[in-house]
Amino acid sequence: MSSEAARRDRPVFLSVEGWLRQFRERPIVPLLLLLFALVVLLFVVQPGLLGRPQAWLSSTIRFAIPLAILAACQSLTMLTGGIDLSVATVASAAGFIVASQAPSQGALPAILLALAVAGLVGLMNGIGIGLFRVQPLIMTLGTGLVAGGLLVVYQRFVITVGARVPEVVAAVAGGTSFGFFPNGLLILVPLAMVIIIGLHRTGFGRLLYAVGDNPIAARLAGVRTWQVYVGLYVISGLLAGVAGVVLAGVINTAAPTIADSYLLPSVAAAVIGGTSIFGGRGGYSGAIIGALMLTVLNSLLTVVSAPQPIRPIIYGLIILSVAAAYARVTDDT
Amino acid sequence: MRRNGWNLALFALMGGLLLIARLIRPEYGASDLQSLATEVLPIAFAAAAQAVCVIAGGVDLSVGSMMAFTTVTAAVLMKDGSEEFALVAVILVLLLGLVIGAINGLLIVVSRVPDIVVTLAMSFVWAGCALLVLSTPGGGAADWFKSLSVGSWGTEWVPRALVLLAIAVGLVWIPLRRSRLGLSMYAIGSDHVAALRSGVDVRRTKIAAYAVTGLFSAMGGLALTMNTGIGTPVPGPYTLASVAAIVLGGVSLVGGRGGMLGPLIAAFILALVRYDLFFLGVDANFSTVIQGVVLVVVVMIGGLVAIRRSRRRA
Numbered sequence: 001m002s003s004e005a006a007r008r009d010r011p012v013f014l015s016v017e018g019w020l021r022q023f024r025e026r027p028i029v030p031l032l033l034l035l036f037a038l039v040v041l042l043f044v045v046q047p048g049l050l051g052r053p054q055a056w057l058s059s060t061i062r063f064a065i066p067l068a069i070l071a072a073c074q075s076l077t078m079l080t081g082g083i084d085l086s087v088a089t090v091a092s093a094a095g096f097i098v099a100s101q102a103p104s105q106g107a108l109p110a111i112l113l114a115l116a117v118a119g120l121v122g123l124m125n126g127i128g129i130g131l132f133r134v135q136p137l138i139m140t141l142g143t144g145l146v147a148g149g150l151l152v153v154y155q156r157f158v159i160t161v162g163a164r165v166p167e168v169v170a171a172v173a174g175g176t177s178f179g180f181f182p183n184g185l186l187i188l189v190p191l192a193m194v195i196i197i198g199l200h201r202t203g204f205g206r207l208l209y210a211v212g213d214n215p216i217a218a219r220l221a222g223v224r225t226w227q228v229y230v231g232l233y234v235i236s237g238l239l240a241g242v243a244g245v246v247l248a249g250v251i252n253t254a255a256p257t258i259a260d261s262y263l264l265p266s267v268a269a270a271v272i273g274g275t276s277i278f279g280g281r282g283g284y285s286g287a288i289i290g291a292l293m294l295t296v297l298n299s300l301l302t303v304v305s306a307p308q309p310i311r312p313i314i315y316g317l318i319i320l321s322v323a324a325a326y327a328r329v330t331d332d333t
Numbered sequence: 334m335r336r337n338g339w340n341l342a343l344f345a346l347m348g349g350l351l352l353i354a355r356l357i358r359p360e361y362g363a364s365d366l367q368s369l370a371t372e373v374l375p376i377a378f379a380a381a382a383q384a385v386c387v388i389a390g391g392v393d394l395s396v397g398s399m400m401a402f403t404t405v406t407a408a409v410l411m412k413d414g415s416e417e418f419a420l421v422a423v424i425l426v427l428l429l430g431l432v433i434g435a436i437n438g439l440l441i442v443v444s445r446v447p448d449i450v451v452t453l454a455m456s457f458v459w460a461g462c463a464l465l466v467l468s469t470p471g472g473g474a475a476d477w478f479k480s481l482s483v484g485s486w487g488t489e490w491v492p493r494a495l496v497l498l499a500i501a502v503g504l505v506w507i508p509l510r511r512s513r514l515g516l517s518m519y520a521i522g523s524d525h526v527a528a529l530r531s532g533v534d535v536r537r538t539k540i541a542a543y544a545v546t547g548l549f550s551a552m553g554g555l556a557l558t559m560n561t562g563i564g565t566p567v568p569g570p571y572t573l574a575s576v577a578a579i580v581l582g583g584v585s586l587v588g589g590r591g592g593m594l595g596p597l598i599a600a601f602i603l604a605l606v607r608y609d610l611f612f613l614g615v616d617a618n619f620s621t622v623i624q625g626v627v628l629v630v631v632v633m634i635g636g637l638v639a640i641r642r643s644r645r646r647a
Contacts, residue, residue: 083449128629132636135586137392137449139632141573145625152618264453277447309464316457323454324444 031273031289034322038296046303054180060295062174062250065184066091068291069243070262071269072195073236075287078270079199080212080229081279082136084236086125086144087266090118091244091259093151098245099254100155100163107166115241121147122237123230130229140233155256163254173249184246188288191242195284208232212279265294268319274326339583343598350605357612363489370492371482371560373604375400378553379571380578380596381502382546387579389542390522390588391448395437396550397572398459401565403430403554405463408472408564419475427551433459434547438540456572463566472564482559498597501552505545506593518542523589577628578603603627 043049049056070087077084094114101110121143128139175183199205207228210218219225247259272290275282297318301311354361379396386393403426410422441451482494509515517538520528529535553571558564582599584591606627607620615623 124629128633128636132633133640134629134632134636138576138580138586139629141576142625142629142632145573145577145628146622147625149618149620149622149625153616153622156616156618264457267450267453271450277450309461309468311461312457312464313461316454316461319457320440320444320446320451320454323446323450327445 028285028289031286031293035289035293035296038293038300042296042300042303045300058176058180058182060292060299062176062182062184064292064295065173065182065188066243066247066250066259067262067265067269067295068188068288069191069239069246070259070266071273071287071291072191072284073239073243074266074270075273075275075282075284076195076199076208076232076239077136077236078212078275078277079208079279079282080232081215081277082129082229082232083140083267083277084125084233084240085137085140085263086121086147087140087236087240087243088259088261088263089144089148089151090121090237090240091247091262092257093121093147094118094241094244095165095248095258096151096155096163096244096254096256098169098248099165100158102166102169103164107168110166111169111245114245115238118237118241118244119234120237122234122240125237126230126233129233130226151256165248165252165254169245169249170252171249173246174252184250187242187246191239192284192288199283204228204231209280212281214280265291269294271326272319272322340592340595340598343582343595343602347598347602347605350602350609353609354605354612357609361612363485366490367483367485367492367494369601369604369608370494370498373601374482374494374498374556374560375553375569376571376574376578376604377498377597377600378501378549378556379575380582380600381506381593382549382553383572383575384579384582384584384591384593384596385506385518385549386448386542386546387584387586387588388522388591389518389539390525391441391539391542392452392576392586393437393543393546394449394452394572395456395459396546396553396575397568397570398456398463399430399433399547399550400554400557400571401463401568402433402459402466403551404557405467405472405564405566407555407558408474409467411475411478411558412471412473414475416475416477419478423478423555426555427548430547430549430551430554431544432547434550435540435544437547438543441543442536442539456568460566460568463568467564467566470563470565472558474558474562479559479562482556502549502593502597505548509545510593514538514541519589521588574600574603577624581628581631 070091073084073087094117097114097117098107098110101113105113124143125136125140128134128143129136171183173184173187177183199208207218207223210221210223211225211228215225243262244259247262248254251258269290270282270287271277272293273282273284273286273288275287297315301314306314354365379400382396382399383393406429407422407426410425411419414422437452437455440446440455441448444451480493481497484493485491486493486496509518517528517533518541520531520533521535521538521542525535528538557569578599579591579596580586580599581602582591582595582597584596603624606623610620610623611617
């Protein structure tokens, strides 16, 4: 205990240990540095971007927003030691429902319908995981399969000729104000604040950490863990639905597969953001930086015109090395 | 006994599904059985691959990518080679599988990152490697190689693909299961601290388990080349299918429990469900829905049984 106190007294920036402690306790700082390094690298290889940094910044943020929301699903479920593999399908479904229903029903009812479907999938996940104690990996995999199949069937039977993303969604999610301010931030920022404050200041948020840290201890302490799981996965489903609607607005296309490729990046963003996949440790703020980093990385790989096969290889290796750096530094032993 | 009970139930389920197929389509017979076995072969190998690392307490999300990498390698090696060289190609591809699987295991052990994250990241890497080998579907396969998975053996009721599956999995798994290494895999899967304290080299065992996973994935990749005659560099849905098959097959995702027979039967069951629905005239798109429902319902029943058992004990 006393050595711990002594360590705290020493100036942080003078010792390697201090830096590591900084890393461990505030993972956001080194993450921001890493993000900054990636951005600098991008500007070095593509000096042309310096001419119009606002346009670049605004488009990067616009594309990072749906990923950041999906990363919230993974961060929250990973806090309890789970994972949600149905988010990509749910997001695709939500985006497609909005695009296909809005022309006949109007934008708002279509969005509400999409969110209801997303919440329903989340509810199924929650019931399976909370009441039947199915492993989250399997349960969300299964519901993802079911939802994906139903989506294809739905696409067959609904009239999709006139399907298009409603203008209001495209404007709010994909548009910009004053020439550079991405309107999508108006969705992400309040959402992120609710999640971050909710995690630290509300009982439900603390229950997530408690259940993830030790589910048996939480149950013995009187927590109705199944209620936590049901609530959590419904929230995760709803967030995935929001992400899908936003993504539909960003890419402005009516297709039932828009978010399918976002599944692995969403997990990666949460892992880079410092949430332990075993539960009990992490948060959401890092995942937002993680989403930004992956988006910048993507444009970096596009800009250097890396051959198509090289890109996933670099992508995978970077995810792995960031995760490994985390494991090294946050390992308390 | 309990594991055998689960396997027996799976056998009964498979028999029931075959019976349904026969009832719906009276002409369902030997040739349909052969084509079923041919079609299931890659999924069955993927299930075997996933089973090994899950038994050892891990999970491998790169099975599909490793299959893509090995199938294109096989197709490229066999394209211009002679019939005899194809045999060398098969051995080389199996070695490749062993090596990339071992790399997965090594990275997990060295980096101390959770298995699921490492194999997720490596699934990108192996998929990229597949594209490096072959950018578009192509390549070729030797004639004798392609004939391995079609037709029958002896009587027309024994599909050749089934015999191939039994021999390939049996040759690797039965000696392994009986060896010290196999026992160690079950040990680190069920409790790695206890295994460590009783003198098991946890790190080496884990690498070996992932190497075997890679080997079975390579067999799955070879089966893909066998069935199509070419190599496709895009990973199929085999990772998810393999997880579904092992869970249905009675391998606990927690590790340390389950065998090899269950996942293999489960792979057949998942395919048969689709066949039966197809014969019933159900929209083909419903097949993924039904597969998902089967998966979810089975694991829910399993969860319910486990809860009741623990309540009774308490």
